[in-house]
Amino acid sequence: MTLPLLRLTLLATGMAMASMTVAADGASPAAPPAAAKPARQEIRVTKVTPAYWRVTLDNPPFNIFGPETIPQLNAVITDLENDPNVKVVVFESDVPGFFMTHFNFIPPLSDTTSMPVGRTGLPPLPDMLVRLSKAHVVSIAKIRGRATGVGSELALASDMRFASREKAILSHFEVGAGFTPGGGPMARLPRLMGRGRALEVVLGGDDIDGDIAERYGYVNRSLPDAQLDAFVDTLARRIAGFDKQTLGDIKDRVNIASLPPDSELGGEWASFITSVQRPAAQQRIGELMKLGLQKNADIETHLGKVVGQLGEGKP
Amino acid sequence: MTLPLLRLTLLATGMAMASMTVAADGASPAAPPAAAKPARQEIRVTKVTPAYWRVTLDNPPFNIFGPETIPQLNAVITDLENDPNVKVVVFESDVPGFFMTHFNFIPPLSDTTSMPVGRTGLPPLPDMLVRLSKAHVVSIAKIRGRATGVGSELALASDMRFASREKAILSHFEVGAGFTPGGGPMARLPRLMGRGRALEVVLGGDDIDGDIAERYGYVNRSLPDAQLDAFVDTLARRIAGFDKQTLGDIKDRVNIASLPPDSELGGEWASFITSVQRPAAQQRIGELMKLGLQKNADIETHLGKVVGQLGEGKP
Amino acid sequence: MTLPLLRLTLLATGMAMASMTVAADGASPAAPPAAAKPARQEIRVTKVTPAYWRVTLDNPPFNIFGPETIPQLNAVITDLENDPNVKVVVFESDVPGFFMTHFNFIPPLSDTTSMPVGRTGLPPLPDMLVRLSKAHVVSIAKIRGRATGVGSELALASDMRFASREKAILSHFEVGAGFTPGGGPMARLPRLMGRGRALEVVLGGDDIDGDIAERYGYVNRSLPDAQLDAFVDTLARRIAGFDKQTLGDIKDRVNIASLPPDSELGGEWASFITSVQRPAAQQRIGELMKLGLQKNADIETHLGKVVGQLGEGKP
Numbered sequence: 001m002t003l004p005l006l007r008l009t010l011l012a013t014g015m016a017m018a019s020m021t022v023a024a025d026g027a028s029p030a031a032p033p034a035a036a037k038p039a040r041q042e043i044r045v046t047k048v049t050p051a052y053w054r055v056t057l058d059n060p061p062f063n064i065f066g067p068e069t070i071p072q073l074n075a076v077i078t079d080l081e082n083d084p085n086v087k088v089v090v091f092e093s094d095v096p097g098f099f100m101t102h103f104n105f106i107p108p109l110s111d112t113t114s115m116p117v118g119r120t121g122l123p124p125l126p127d128m129l130v131r132l133s134k135a136h137v138v139s140i141a142k143i144r145g146r147a148t149g150v151g152s153e154l155a156l157a158s159d160m161r162f163a164s165r166e167k168a169i170l171s172h173f174e175v176g177a178g179f180t181p182g183g184g185p186m187a188r189l190p191r192l193m194g195r196g197r198a199l200e201v202v203l204g205g206d207d208i209d210g211d212i213a214e215r216y217g218y219v220n221r222s223l224p225d226a227q228l229d230a231f232v233d234t235l236a237r238r239i240a241g242f243d244k245q246t247l248g249d250i251k252d253r254v255n256i257a258s259l260p261p262d263s264e265l266g267g268e269w270a271s272f273i274t275s276v277q278r279p280a281a282q283q284r285i286g287e288l289m290k291l292g293l294q295k296n297a298d299i300e301t302h303l304g305k306v307v308g309q310l311g312e313g314k315p
Numbered sequence: 316m317t318l319p320l321l322r323l324t325l326l327a328t329g330m331a332m333a334s335m336t337v338a339a340d341g342a343s344p345a346a347p348p349a350a351a352k353p354a355r356q357e358i359r360v361t362k363v364t365p366a367y368w369r370v371t372l373d374n375p376p377f378n379i380f381g382p383e384t385i386p387q388l389n390a391v392i393t394d395l396e397n398d399p400n401v402k403v404v405v406f407e408s409d410v411p412g413f414f415m416t417h418f419n420f421i422p423p424l425s426d427t428t429s430m431p432v433g434r435t436g437l438p439p440l441p442d443m444l445v446r447l448s449k450a451h452v453v454s455i456a457k458i459r460g461r462a463t464g465v466g467s468e469l470a471l472a473s474d475m476r477f478a479s480r481e482k483a484i485l486s487h488f489e490v491g492a493g494f495t496p497g498g499g500p501m502a503r504l505p506r507l508m509g510r511g512r513a514l515e516v517v518l519g520g521d522d523i524d525g526d527i528a529e530r531y532g533y534v535n536r537s538l539p540d541a542q543l544d545a546f547v548d549t550l551a552r553r554i555a556g557f558d559k560q561t562l563g564d565i566k567d568r569v570n571i572a573s574l575p576p577d578s579e580l581g582g583e584w585a586s587f588i589t590s591v592q593r594p595a596a597q598q599r600i601g602e603l604m605k606l607g608l609q610k611n612a613d614i615e616t617h618l619g620k621v622v623g624q625l626g627e628g629k630p
Numbered sequence: 631m632t633l634p635l636l637r638l639t640l641l642a643t644g645m646a647m648a649s650m651t652v653a654a655d656g657a658s659p660a661a662p663p664a665a666a667k668p669a670r671q672e673i674r675v676t677k678v679t680p681a682y683w684r685v686t687l688d689n690p691p692f693n694i695f696g697p698e699t700i701p702q703l704n705a706v707i708t709d710l711e712n713d714p715n716v717k718v719v720v721f722e723s724d725v726p727g728f729f730m731t732h733f734n735f736i737p738p739l740s741d742t743t744s745m746p747v748g749r750t751g752l753p754p755l756p757d758m759l760v761r762l763s764k765a766h767v768v769s770i771a772k773i774r775g776r777a778t779g780v781g782s783e784l785a786l787a788s789d790m791r792f793a794s795r796e797k798a799i800l801s802h803f804e805v806g807a808g809f810t811p812g813g814g815p816m817a818r819l820p821r822l823m824g825r826g827r828a829l830e831v832v833l834g835g836d837d838i839d840g841d842i843a844e845r846y847g848y849v850n851r852s853l854p855d856a857q858l859d860a861f862v863d864t865l866a867r868r869i870a871g872f873d874k875q876t877l878g879d880i881k882d883r884v885n886i887a888s889l890p891p892d893s894e895l896g897g898e899w900a901s902f903i904t905s906v907q908r909p910a911a912q913q914r915i916g917e918l919m920k921l922g923l924q925k926n927a928d929i930e931t932h933l934g935k936v937v938g939q940l941g942e943g944k945p
Contacts (some may be wrong), residue, residue, distance in 0.1 A: 138833050159829045178558045180565050190573035192824040194507040196535050198573065199474045202565050203453050204550060205557070212536075214845075215529075220826050221842075235834055241941020242835070243808045243910040250810050250832050253898055257890060258820035258828065260572060268568055280558040311556020493873045495880050505888035509822040511850050513888065514789045517880050518768050519865060520872070527851075530844075575887060583883055595873040626871020 039068035043076055044094075050085040051240040058094040062300045065150040066104030067111040070124045077128050080137045087247055088239040090232055091158060092142040097301060099143045100151030102173070105285055105294065113273060125150070125183055126265045129157035133259055136248030138239050142232045143168045143219065148303060153183030156192070159251065161219040162235075164228050165210040169304075170218050174272075176205040176307025177288060178281035182272025187260035193217040207304035284310055354383035358391055359409075365400040366555040373409040377615045380465040381419030382426040385439045392443050395452045402562055403554040405547055406473060407457040414458045415466030416615060417488070420600055420608065428588060440465070440498050441580045444472035448574055451563030453554050457547045458483045458534065463618055468498030471507070474566070476534040477550075479543050480525040484619075485533050489587075491520040491622025492603060493596035497587025502575035508532040522619035599625060669698035673706055674724075680715040681870040688724040692930045695780040696734030697741040700754045707758050710767045717877055718869040720862055721788060722772040729773045730781030731930060732803070735915055735923065743903060755780070755813050756895040759787035763889055766878030768869050772862045773798045773849065778933055783813030786822070789881065791849040792865075794858050795840040799934075800848050804902075806835040806937025807918060808911035812902025817890035823847040837934035914940060 042059035055076055057063050080089055093099045103112075118127025132139055132154075141147075141155035143163040147170045155161050155170070163170070174181045181202060189198035193216045201208060201218070210222035223231050239247065275281055285293075287310055292299040299306055357374035370391055372378050395404055408414045418427075433442025447454055447469075456462075456470035458478040462485045470476050470485070478485070489496045496517060504513035512531045516523060525537035538546050554562065590596055600608075602625055607614040614621055672689035685706055687693050710719055723729045733742075748757025762769055762784075771777075771785035773793040777800045785791050785800070793800070804811045811832060819828035827846045831838060840852035853861050869877065905911055915923075917940055922929040929936055 138829070158826075159833070160826050175557050175561055175565055178561055180561060180568065186565060186568035187572045190506075190569055191820075192826060194532050195503075195569060195573035196473075196475050196507060197532065199453070199566065199569055200535050200550075202569065203474070203554060203557075203562055206553070215536075217532075217824050217827065217847075220830050221845075235830075238836070238938045238941065239833060241938070241944045242805050242833075243914070245908070246805055246808055246810060246905060246910060247833060249901055249905060250805055250816060251829065253810065253816035253894075253901060254820055254825060254829055254832065256894060256897070257817045258825035264568075264571060267571070271564055271568060275561060275564060278560070280561060284558070308553045308556065311553065314556045490872050490876055490880055493876055495876060495883065501880060501883035502887050505821075505884055509847050510884060510888035511788075511790050511822060512847065514768070514881065514884055515850050515865075517884065518789070518869060518872075518877055521868070530851075532847075579883075579886060582886070586879055586883060590876060590879060593875070595876060599873070623868045623871070626868065629871045 039072070041072065042069050043072045045076055045079070047086075048236075049240060051087040051244075052236050053080070053086050053089045055089055055091045056094045057091065057100050060095045061098075061297065062294070063093055063095045063098040063100040063145075063151065064102065064104050064294060065100055067107050067115070069104075070112070070115060070128070074118070074124065074128050077131055077135070080139075081131065081135050085244075086137050087242065087244050088138040088140065088236045090140045090142055090236050091154065093145060096145065097167075097297075098145045098151070099141070099147040099168070100154055101146055101300060101303075102149030102151070105289065109273070109276065120262055122262060122266050123269055125153075126262075126269045129153060129184055130259075130262055130265060132157045133159070134251075134255060136244065136251065138247055138251070140232060140236060142228060143170065144225065144228065145169070146171070146301070146303075148173055149181065150183055153181070153185060155219075156184055156188045162228060162232050163210045163213055163219040163222045164225040165214075165222040166225045168210045168213065168219070168222065170201075170208045170213050171206065171304055172202045173205045173303045173307050175203055176284070176304075176310060178278070178284035179275040180268070180271045182269045182276075184260075184265050184268060186268050187264040189218075191258060191260065205304065205307055354387070356387065357384050358387045360391055360394070362401075363551075364555060366402040366559075367551050368395070368401050368404045370404055370406045371409045372406065372415050375410045376413075376612065377609070378408055378410045378413040378415040378460075378466065379417065379419050379609060380415055382422050382430070385427070385430060385443070389433070389439065389443050392447050392450065395454075396446065396450050400559075401452050402557065402559050403453040403455065403551045405455045405457055405551050406469060408460060411460065412482075412612075412616060413460045413466070414456070414462040414483070415469055416461055416618075417464030417466070420604065424588070424591065435577055437577060437581050438584050440468075441577075441584045444468060444499055445574075445577055445580060447472045448474070449566075449570060451559065451566065453562055453566070455547055455551060457543065458485065459540065459543065460484070461486070461616070461618075463488055464496065465498055468496070468500060470534075471499055471503045477543060477547050478525045478528055478534040478537045479540040480529075480537040481540045483525045483528065483534070483537065485516075485523045485528050486521065486619055487517045488520045488618045488622050490518055491599070491619075491625060493593070493599035494590040495583070495586045497584045497591075499575075499580050499583060501583050502579040504533075506573060506575065520619065520622055669702070671702065672699050673702045675706055675709070677716075678866075679870060681717040681874075682866050683710070683716050683719045685719055685721045686724045687721065687730050690725045691728075691927065692924070693723055693725045693728040693730040693775075693781065694732065694734050694924060695730055697737050697745070698734075700742070700745065700758070704748070704754065704758050707762050707765065710769075711761065711765050715874075716767050717872065717874050718768040718770065718866045720770045720772055720866050721784065723775060726775065727797075727927075727931060728775045728781070729771070729777040729798070730784055731776055731933075732779030732781075735919065739903070739906065750892055752892060752896050753899050755783075756892075756899045759783060759814055760889075760892055760895060762787045763789070764881075764885060766874065766881065768877055768881070770862060770866060772858065773800065774855065774858065775799070776801070776931070776933075778803055779811065780813055783811070783815060785849075786814055786818045792858060792862050793840045793843055793849040793852045794855040795844075795852040796855045798840045798843065798849070798852065800831075800838045800843050801836065801934055802832045803835045803933045803937050805833055806914070806934075806940060808908070808914035809905040810898070810901045812899045812906075814890075814895050814898060816898050817894040819848075821888060821890065835934065835937055 044056040046054040115124045120127045139158040141158040141161045197216045213219045214222040359371040361369040430439045454473040456473040456476045508531045528534045529537040674686040676684040745754045750757045769788040771788040771791045823846045843849045844852040
C-alpha cells in the first residue's frame with residue numbers, strides 16, 4: 001500500500017482509519033508477527049567504543065514510528081541487554097527537525113496488535129520501553145527536533161534526557177486526535193514533574209519547548225543547541241569509563257524507587273488500543289490525514305497548533 | 316451570631332475559639348447538615364460555553380471559606396460530575412487580593428463536623444476535593460491574590476494551577492496558628508514538589524510568591540499578571556474542543572500514578588479536627604482574632620508575617 | 631594507625647583497601663560497637679535557644695565521616711529525639727570548603743559493619759538518617775562547600791536543604807570509585823527530583839553546583855552566599871516559635887506521603903557493603919588513595935573531575 005494511493009483513498013472516503021480494525025484484543029501471544037516483508041532499516045547502531053553505543057533514528061522525513069520499526073528497535077534493545085561490554089547508549093536522530101514522532105496511522109492497527117507479547121508479558125512497544133528502563137545500560141536521549149508521541153515515550157523510557165534549548169519540542173498531541181497515549185506518559189510524567197504539569201502535557205496536548213521542558217523536569221536540562229552534542233558525548237564517555245556492574249546495581253535501586261509498575265504501562269497501552277478505535281479518534285485522525293499528516297511538513301511541524309484548531313467549533 | 320458581636324466577645328474573653336467545641340467525632344454519617352438558614356451565594360457558575368465553565372469565588376472581602384460554603388461548592392462539583400457536556404472548568408476569584416483564603420474561625424466547629432460524610436466516605440471538604448480531582452472534567456485554578464489554607468487546597472485539588480507572577484501568594488499558614496492543615500497539602504505537596512520543599516511550605520508556614528511557586532512546582536507556571544487571563548482562557552478553550560471521553564480516560568490514568576490514597580486525605584482531615592481543638596491552637600487563633608483576623612485587611616494580607624510574629628518569644 | 635604511616639603503606643602496596651575485609655554481614659545485632667578508644671569530637675551542638683539547636687560538623691580538613699563519627703552523630707540524633715524543647719536543628723560546617731564529604735576509607739570496613747543495628751533494625755548509618763527524617767524536630771541542612779557521599783546523604787535525610795549558590799557542591803561520586811552509595815540517595819533522590827535527574831546524579835557521579843542543585847530540586851533553594859546564614863537563621867527562629875506538637879504532626883503526615891520505606895534504605899546499604907568489597911571498588915579506591923584522597927585538598931575538592939579521569943581508558 002503506497003502512501004499516495006492511501007492518501008487518495010483518504011480524500012475519497014474521508015475516513016483515514018477505515019482499515020484500522022482489530023479482530024483480536026491486541027495482546028494475543030499466539031498471533032504471528034505481522035511485518036513479513038523486509039522493511040527499510042530505520043535505526044542504525046554505531047559502536048563509538050565497545051562500551052559506548054549510539055543509536056541513530058533515521059526514518060525521514062519525520063521519523064514516524066510504525067509497526068515495522070518495532071522489531072528493529074527490539075533488536076537494538078535486545079543487543080543492549082545482552083552485550084557484555086556496552087555501558088551507555090545515546091539515542092539521537094539523523095532527521096532534521098524530528099527526534100522521533102508519532103505512531104504510523106497508515107498500516108492497519110492489526111499489524112501492531114497481532115504481534116506477540118514480549119519478555120515482560122507486555123505488548124511489544126511497552127515491553128521494549130520497560131526493558132530499556134530496566135537494562136543494565138545507561139540510556140540517554142539527546143533530543144533535537146520534535147519528540148512527539150512515541151518519540152516522547154522513547155525519551156521518557158530512557159534514563160536521562162538532554163534537549164536542544166532552541167530546537168527541541170516535546171509533546172503528547174494524542175488527546176487532540178481523540179485517543180489516549182499508549183507508551184507510558186500517563187505513568188511516567190507525573191512521577192517526573194508532578195500531577196499538575198503532567199496533566200497539562202497530556203490533557204493540553206500542546207508543544208513544549210526546551211525552556212519549559214527543563215523548567216517542568218520533562219528533560220534533565222536544555223542546553224544551547226551548539227553545546228548539546230559535546231555535553232552528551234562528554235557525559236557518555238565519562239559513564240563508559242565506570243564499572244558496568246556498579247552502574248547496573250545503582251540503576252536497579254533507583255528503579256525500585258521510581259519505575260511505574262508494569263501493570264500501569266500495560267493498562268495505558270490497552271487504553272490506547274481501545275480509544276484509537278472509537279469514532280472520536282477515527283474522525284479526528286481522518287481529519288488530520290486530510291490536512292496532510294504524515295505527508296506535509298507544515299502539519300507535522302505544527303502538530304500542537306493543528307490539533308487545537310481541529311477542536312475549534314466542536315461542542 | 317453577627318461578626319461585630321463575636322468580635323466583642325473575643326476581645327472580652329481573649330478566647331476566640333470558645334464556641335469551637337465538638338460533641339461528636341466529625342464524621343458521623345447520621346448527623347444532619349448544619350447550615351439550615353439560607354446563606355449568601357459565595358460561588359457563581361458561568362457557562363462560557365456548554366463545555367467550558369467558569370466558577371467564580373465571590374465572598375468579599377477575603378474569600379473566607381466557611382461551613383456555609385461547603386454545600387455551595389458541593390453543588391458545583393456535583394454539577395461538574397453529572398453534566399454530560401462540560402469538559403473544562405476554571406476556578407477564579409472576583410475578590411481583589413484573594414483567590415480564596417482560610418477556613419472561617421467564627422462558626423462553631425460542630426457546624427462543620429456535624430455534616431454527613433460525602434460519596435467517597437470522607438468528610439465533606441476532603442470528599443469534595445477528592446471528587447474534583449477524580450471528575451471527568453479538567454479543572455484549572457487561576458490564582459490571582461492569596462490562596463491560603465482552603466484556597467491552596469482547592470488549587471491543589473485542581474488538575475492544573477496557573478498563577479499571577481506579581482499578584483499570587485500561595486501558603487499554608489496553619490502551623491503558625493497551632494494546628495495542622497486538613498484539606499490535603501501534606502498528601503499532595505510532597506508528590507508535587509518533593510519532600511523538602513513541601514516541608515518548607517507546611518512547616519515554615521510563610522507566604523510563597525509567584526516566582527517561588529513556579530520554581531517549586533506549587534503551580535504549573537506563573538505568568539505576568541497581564542497575560543494570565545488570556546493564557547488560561549486559551550488553554551481552557553483548547554481543551555474544550557477535545558473529546559470528553561478521551562480527556563476523562565487520560566485523567567484516570569494520570570490519577571492512578573499520582574493521586575494520594577483517600578485514606579491519606581482522611582487522616583489529614585482527622586489530624587486537623589483534633590489539632591484545632593488543642594490549647595495551642597485555641598490560644599493562637601484567639602490571638603489572631605484579637606489582632607483582627609477575618610476583619611482587618613492588613614492581617615489577612617500579611618498572614619505569613621503575622622503568624623511568624625505570633626511565635627516570637629514563645630518557648 | 632596514623633595517616634602518614636598508612637599512606638606509605640598504600641604507596642608500597644598499591645592497594646588501599648587491603649584491610650577492608652569483613653568477617654560478618656554488617657548487620658549482626660550481637661556484634662559489639664567497634665570504636666573502643668575515645669575519638670576526637672567531630673560534631674558540636676550549640677543550643678542557640680532551648681528550641682533551636684545548631685549542629686556544627688568540625689572534622690578538618692575535609693569533614694570526612696568515619697566509623698568514629700557514627701556514635702557521635704547518633705548521640706546528637708538521640709538527643710534531638712528525646713529533648714522535650716527542641717523544635718528545629720540546623721546542620722552546618724565549620725570546615726571551609728566542606729559541608730561533609732565521603733566515608734573514611736582508611737579504617738577497616740569491619741569497624742563499621744561490626745556495629746550493632748539501631749532502633750529501626752537498620753545498620754547504624756541508615757538507622758540514624760531514617761530517625762532524623764522521622765524525628766519530631768525540623769532539620770535544616772545549610773550547605774556551604776562540598777556535600778559529597780555521606781554529606782549529601784545527611785542533607786537528604788534532613789527535612790530541608792538550603793545551599794550557598796557560589797560555594798555549595800552536592801554530589802555522589804561513588805559510581806566513579808566502583809561502588810554504590812549506601813546512605814539513601816537512590817531511594818531519596820528520585821522522589822525529590824524525578825528518575826531522570828536522580829540517575830544523572832548517581833550514575834554521572836559529577837559535581838552539582840548551587841544553580842543546578844536548585845533547578846533539579848536537590849536543595850530547596852540556593853541563595854547568594856552572603857544571604858545564606860541570615861535566611862536559614864530567620865527560618866529556624868520562625869519555626870522555633872511554632873508549637874512543637876503541631877510541627878511533629880505535620881511532619882508525620884508529610885512523611886507518610888514521601889519517605890521511602892525503611893526496606894529500601896536497608897537494601898541500599900547492603901548494596902554498598904557488597905559492592906565496596908568487589909575488585910572494581912578496591913582497585914579504584916586504591917588508585918584514588920594513591921592520588922591523594924583524604925590527604926590532598928586538590929583531590930578532595932575536584933572529586934567529580936578526578937573520578938572521571940580515573941575511568942579514562944578503562945574498557
